[in-house]
Amino acid sequence: MIPTIDLAAWRGGDTTIAATVDEALQKAGFLLVTGHGVDAALRAELRDAARRFFALPLEVKQRYAVRIGGRGWLAPGVEANGQVEGVETPPDLKESFAIGPETPTGDPTVDDVWFPPNVWPAEVPQLHAVAARYLAAMTAVSLELLAVCSTALGLPRAELAALASHPTWTFNINRYPPMTEVGEPEPGQFRIGPHTDFGTVTVLDREPGAGGLQVDIEGLGWVDAPYDPDALTINIGDLLAHWTGLRWRSGRHRVLPPQAGAPTEELMSLVFFFELDHDALVTPxxxxxxxxxxxxxVVSAPFLKERLDAISVG
Structure with a gap:
């Protein structure tokens, strides 16, 4: 259903991987990836810094509060991902810290939307340095994944990444609080409602749980996503699916609400949404x-902005 591919084997010339990727992205839009080279200690260090931020008093976190598209703290209640599918849903049961690229273009009309300055909490000074190391690794993995995708489509290896020389991206650290903190979920309420992502590839480092990730697979419906602590979970977004002429399926997924059988479960996901240059013209x-x-x-920026606006609450 959702296969695991080894990037180290792909680098070594394994010719079977392209067909595996093509089949998986047609059916589910999801993969697991090993051989990515991202140190487990780095992932743990980033989670530790993030937990220190989320544990701060509410009045402190509010100093860094932003809306969707901003850089800083996204409070509970500001996002409802299920609304991108045109369905009114309660807000997602999560809080996030959002980071973006520090590579402005010099054009204020572009930079205010796609390259606003990051906000680093003074109370957790180690967050900036560890996030910078992690994001450099995520960018490298994402570009390699685009090369894998190019090969899987029978295109020159550099074809897709050619439109990502000055990419936009968003990195969200998502905290999913326990039921003991948020109470009983409302009807139709999730930690993240059913949706597809918006860009090219999403690189996810996640924790397993009772209220965890589910994937909508063609012919099967909702299934629990497989988990491997050494692997990154990869899905493709709407822009890449459009680029492939809908050969590939934008990976539809959701994160279940906290479960009554695990009322103290708290999860944290590190979610890197890789996109193209803001002005990239994508021809299917x-x-x-x-x-x-x-x-x-379609042009990347307005394509993405329409979807971001759809999930904003209020």
Missing amino acids: LQPPIGRRADLDP
């Missing part, structure tokens, strides 16, 4: 690679 691949010949080209 035509058949026989693409499945559709009637899709229009």
Whole structure:
């Protein structure tokens, strides 16, 4: 259903991986990836720093509060991912800390939306340095994944990454509080409601749990996502699916609400949403690679902005 691929084997010339990737992204839009080279100690160090931030008093965290698209603390109640599917849902049961690229273009109309300055909490000074190391690793993994995807589509290896020379991206550290903190979920309320991501590849480092990640797989419906502590979970987003002429499926997923059988369960996910240059023109691949010949080209920034606006509450 959701296979595991070894990036080290791909680097070594394993020719079977391209077909595995193509099949998985057609059916589920998800993969597990090992051989990525991201040190487990770095992942643990970042979680530790993030937990120190989330444990701060509410009045301290509010100094760093932003809305979706901003850099800083996203409080509980500001986001409802299920709304991107056109369904009114209660807010997601989570809080997040958002970070973005520190590579402004010099154009205020672009930078205010896609490259605003990051906000680093003075109370947790180690967060900045460890996040910088982690994000450098995530960028490298994402570019390598685009190379894998190019190969899986039968394109030159550098084809997809050519539109990501000055990429936008968002990194969210998501904390999913326990039921003992948030209370009984409302009907239709999730830690993250059913949705697809918006960009090219999402690189997820997650923790398993009773109220964890589920994936919507063609022909099967909702299934628990497989977990491997050494692997990163990868899914593709709407922009890459569009680029493939809908050959590949934007990975639909959700994070279950806290469960009554595990009322003290708290989870934390490190979620890196990789995107293209803000002005990248994405022209869908035509058949026989693409499945559709009637899709229009799109520009990355407005394509993403429409979806971000849809999930904002209030």
